[in-house]
Every structure is written in structure tokens, then in C-alpha cells.
Amino acid sequence: MLHRPVHTAFLLFIVICASLRGGLVIAAEPSDALLTSPNATNVWTGRVGWSDQLTYHVDAKFPAAEVIDSISHKLQKAGWEPLKYDFLDPALPSSQVSGWQQFPHGIKDPKLCVHQWLGDWKDAAGNIVRYTFHYKHPGCDTSDLKDLEVSAAYIRAAAVQQAQQMFKQLEKERTNTASGSGGKPNP
Incomplete structure (x- = not known):
């Protein structure tokens, strides 16, 4: 099973965005692509670098098809346009293709199980909006899941291009290190 924890690629992206333009700024004017579901609670909007952010909770029974649709x-x-792949890593299918993923979260008992749906959309200008829908629950049974956490990020085209270039460079360095070249280009 393919694991796509939010804290991996997405947090890397947030760090990249924060380094681009001055860190965290509260009360940003969010993009129209950041959509709040009816009956949302704990709504927060802000800006991290070039990324407008939105998070909230909504009462939606797993698999939250109505909310996602x-x-x-x-x-x-x-x-x-919905993307069939992760905008940072085209080799990684989005949840629009693979559906819900589950993975353990944390190391303490009881272990939390995270059920996650992650997808990207792209507009004509090259901007990206990423939505992450997830449930956290002790154990991996989905019958009781109803506290859906929604996180969305609107990423401007310039930041998308820089993030993609940085991701490619990191992947190249990781590949070179794994192949034993110690980060030096292969002949």
C-alpha cells in the first residue's frame, strides 16, 4: 500500500513556501479556490509564504464522498483541472486515482490510524490548489469515522515552479546518494 502522510511532502512544501516570502502571516485574503464546506467548524485561514491556507473540521461520515465531490x-x-498525480511528484498518483489511503500516525498506544485523501487541481495560469481530507482514529475501522479534517492550500504558479525545481533537485541528490556517488553527478 502506498503511504502518503501529510507531514512528508506537504510539510516540505510549506517549508519551501515559508522560505520564499517571509513566513507565517495570519488573516490573509484567501483564494476563491479555498472552499469551506457548509457546517464547517474551527475554520482557520492564513498565509505561509506564497501559499494561502484553509483548515476546518466538518461532520461527515467516511468516506466523505459528498464533501469531496x-x-x-x-x-x-x-x-x-483535477490532476491524476501529485504536483510535486508526477510518479505518485493522487487520491483522484488511488482513493483513500491509510497509515499509522504516532508511536504511542493506542496507535492512531489516519485515513487520508489527497488531491491537487491546476488552473490555466499554473496555480495549484491542494486538498487533504483526513480522519484520525484509534484503530483502522472506518465505521465510526465522522470528524473529517479538511486542509487546503492555494499555491501560486511561481511557487509551484520553484517547488517543483527544488523537489527535482532533492530527488536527484537522493538518487545520487543512494547509488553511492555521494551526491556527485554520475558520469
Whole structure:
């Protein structure tokens, strides 16, 4: 099973964005692509670098098809194209292709199980909006899941291009290190 924890690629991306333009700024004007579901609670918006952020909780029974489908439909109606891959790593299929993933979260008992759906949309200008939907629950049974946490990030095209270049460089360095070249280019 393919694991796509939020804290891996997405946190790397947030660090990249924070380094681009001055860190965390609260009360940003969010993009129209950051959609809040009806009955959302604990709503927060802000900006990290060039990334507008939105998080909230919504009462939605797993697999939250109504919430995900509603957001996807509104985005597509506004001209956003759903991507079949992760915008940072085209080799990694999005949840639009692979569906929900599950993975353990934490090392203490009881271990939390995270069920996650992660997808990207792209507009004509090259901006990206990423939505992460996840549930956390002791054990991996999905029958009781209803506290859906939604996180969204709107990433401007310039930041997308820089993040993709940095990701490619990191992948190249990781490949060189794994092949034993110690970070030096292979002949």
C-alpha cells in the first residue's frame, strides 16, 4: 500500500513556501479556490509564504464522498483541472486515482490510524490548489469515522515552479546518494 502522510511532502512544501516570502502571516485574503464546506467548524485561514491556507473540521461520515465531490465539482466549474498525480511528484498518483489511503500516525498506544485523501487541481495560469481530507482514529475501522479534517492550500504558479525545481533537485541528490556517488553527478 502506498503511504502518503501529510507531514512528508506537504510539510516540505510549506517549508519551501515559508522560505520564499517571509513566513507565517495570519488573516490573509484567501483564494476563491479555498472552499469551506457548509457546517464547517474551527475554520482557520492564513498565509505561509506564497501559499494561502484553509483548515476546518466538518461532520461527515467516511468516506466523505459528498464533501469531496462538492469541492471537486465547484473547482472544476471554476476552471480547475483535477490532476491524476501529485504536483510535486508526477510518479505518485493522487487520491483522484488511488482513493483513500491509510497509515499509522504516532508511536504511542493506542496507535492512531489516519485515513487520508489527497488531491491537487491546476488552473490555466499554473496555480495549484491542494486538498487533504483526513480522519484520525484509534484503530483502522472506518465505521465510526465522522470528524473529517479538511486542509487546503492555494499555491501560486511561481511557487509551484520553484517547488517543483527544488523537489527535482532533492530527488536527484537522493538518487545520487543512494547509488553511492555521494551526491556527485554520475558520469
